[in-house]
Amino acid sequence: MSLGLTLPKAELHLHIEGTIEPELVFGLARRNGVELPFATVDDLRRRYVFDDLQSFLDLYYLSMAVLRTAQDFTDLTDAYLAKAREQGVRHAEIFFDPQAHVSRGVPLAEVLTGLTESLRTSRERFGISTRLIACFLRDLGPQEALATWETLQPHLEHIDGIGLDSAEVGHPPQLFEPVFTRAREAGLHVVAHAGEEGPPEYVWQAIDVLGVERVDHGIRSVEDGALLKRLAADRTPLTVCPLSNVRLRCVPELSRHPLPRLLEAGVLVTINSDDPSYFGGYVGENFTALQEALKLDDSVLRQFAADSFRASFLPEAERDALI
Numbered sequence: 001m002s003l004g005l006t007l008p009k010a011e012l013h014l015h016i017e018g019t020i021e022p023e024l025v026f027g028l029a030r031r032n033g034v035e036l037p038f039a040t041v042d043d044l045r046r047r048y049v050f051d052d053l054q055s056f057l058d059l060y061y062l063s064m065a066v067l068r069t070a071q072d073f074t075d076l077t078d079a080y081l082a083k084a085r086e087q088g089v090r091h092a093e094i095f096f097d098p099q100a101h102v103s104r105g106v107p108l109a110e111v112l113t114g115l116t117e118s119l120r121t122s123r124e125r126f127g128i129s130t131r132l133i134a135c136f137l138r139d140l141g142p143q144e145a146l147a148t149w150e151t152l153q154p155h156l157e158h159i160d161g162i163g164l165d166s167a168e169v170g171h172p173p174q175l176f177e178p179v180f181t182r183a184r185e186a187g188l189h190v191v192a193h194a195g196e197e198g199p200p201e202y203v204w205q206a207i208d209v210l211g212v213e214r215v216d217h218g219i220r221s222v223e224d225g226a227l228l229k230r231l232a233a234d235r236t237p238l239t240v241c242p243l244s245n246v247r248l249r250c251v252p253e254l255s256r257h258p259l260p261r262l263l264e265a266g267v268l269v270t271i272n273s274d275d276p277s278y279f280g281g282y283v284g285e286n287f288t289a290l291q292e293a294l295k296l297d298d299s300v301l302r303q304f305a306a307d308s309f310r311a312s313f314l315p316e317a318e319r320d321a322l323i
């Protein structure tokens with residue numbers, strides 16, 4: 001097996017809803033009596049061709065409608081963890097989208113019961129430690145984010161951090177300062193998607209206004225030399241998702257990915273899968289595809305793996321034991 005698959009690594013940018021494989025979509029649709037607008041598993045898989053972030057999000061929200069019960073979320077998470085173990089993952093910081101479920105009538109408690117039932121025993125069953133990060137859907141706006149923050153309060157023992165995702169352009173990070181301030185004051189970790197499709201200005205806002213500890217994607221930072229200097233000086237990690245960037249046409253092809261320019265600027269980069277069911281590979285496959293396309297030395301892959309633990313929210317002693 002290739003080094004990219006076997007290297008012990010942390011996955012820091014992974015939407016659990018984006019791990020749902022077409023077979024599970026159909027299995028859960030049958031179990032829950034949900035009617036799907038696709039005839040077969042192959043029919044669904046054929047739709048995994050995207051023009052941009054929004055065209056992906058449309059299918060992502062459509063397919064997650066089969067997730068209805070706590071058991072569904074447990075099965076989804078178990079399937080991801082089993083897959084992640086095969087790809088060398090030893091630690092996973094997992095995003096979920098509370099608003100995408102509550103808006104469909106699935107109670108937050110049901111979602112969290114399901115997720116935590118799986119995560120609770122992940123270390124024993126899969127050898128993977130975990131953290132859970134609740135993301136706000138930026139296209140629903142800052143008021144909805146604040147209202148969602150309130151509904152998270154009884155569940156904070158299960159939530160390690162907050163994030164910001166969904167349609168980026170037109171929804172700048174600075175709008176979400178109030179909810180991020182509250183989360184920071186509550187002692188939660190904070191991250192945000194920025195600079196995936198959106199401009200470098202959104203990355204500045206994520207670090208300066210929201211105070212994020214990591215930037216999710218952040219690839220458009222290469223357009224702004226001062227921003228690269230800042231990210232490098234602060235050692236602010238970027239959670240880069242190479243296959244996602246190509247599938248969502250943020251980058252024309254893997255061989256032209258801006259990652260080498262980020263590395264040259266001294267930015268701390270980690271490699272992640274984002275929504276692996278949709279983008280053609282789990283995290284190990286992101287490592288191997290990237291190595292092949294950019295002709296990276298094994299030493300660079302080892303650096304990504306070590307930095308994935310350094311960029312994680314694990315306590316230092318646990319982090320060091322994994323590097």
Ligand code: HPA
Pocket residue numbers: 015018053060165166167193196244274275
């Ligand atoms: N970007 C923004 N929102 C998302 C993504 C992404 O890549 N995946 C799931 N929600």
Ligand code: ZN
Pocket residue numbers: 013015165193216274
């Ligand atoms: Zn993402």
